[in-house]
Amino acid sequence: MKPMSLAALAMLATFATPAFADSAISISDARAFETAPSAMAGGGFLSITNTGDSDDALIAVLADFPRVELHTTEFEGDIARMIHLDTIPVPAGETVMLEPGGLHVMFMGLQGNPLTEGDAISATLVFEQAGEIPVTFDVVKRDMAGHHGHSHNH
Numbered sequence: 636m637k638p639m640s641l642a643a644l645a646m647l648a649t650f651a652t653p654a655f656a657d658s659a660i661s662i663s664d665a666r667a668f669e670t671a672p673s674a675m676a677g678g679g680f681l682s683i684t685n686t687g688d689s690d691d692a693l694i695a696v697l698a699d700f701p702r703v704e705l706h707t708t709e710f711e712g713d714i715a716r717m718i719h720l721d722t723i724p725v726p727a728g729e730t731v732m733l734e735p736g737g738l739h740v741m742f743m744g745l746q747g748n749p750l751t752e753g754d755a756i757s758a759t760l761v762f763e764q765a766g767e768i769p770v771t772f773d774v775v776k777r778d779m780a781g782h783h784g785h786s787h788n789h
């Protein structure tokens with residue numbers, strides 16, 4: 636195959652895909668709970684949809700806090716315990732919900748800088764395949780963030 640044909644192929648590929656199609660990952664409902672003034676950490680929640688054909692995983696969240704971790708919640712009876720995860724898998728064709736009582740992003744080291752309703756937290760999600768995706772977590776009141784019936788696929 637001549638180099639020209641390769642270039643033509645590359646162009647075809649470019650035209651066949653809409654902008655941002657690099658990423659098979661789409662994000663919605665990014666929000667965080669407001670926290671008490673003395674809180675050391677706050678939870679971030681969002682929906683991650685993998686519209687692609689290959690599995691991906693959220694491997695890190697970068698934000699302007701001393702530490703940001705991925706957590707899940709396990710219940711032993713009524714006691715909720717948070718467990719640190721290295722990755723959150725997002726299988727091909729699936730939506731993974733990070734929501735209260737389950738998976739979440741933990742913004743840590745707040746010490747005296749609580750999350751306040753109306754704030755917006757700029758963050759970068761890092762995926763194994765899709766790479767870095769910027770996201771803004773809107774800080775909302777706890778009861779709004781806990782809303783059910785919000786968890787449908789759009």
Ligand SMILES: [Cu+2]
Pocket residue numbers: 678706707717739740741
């Ligand atoms: Cu946590």
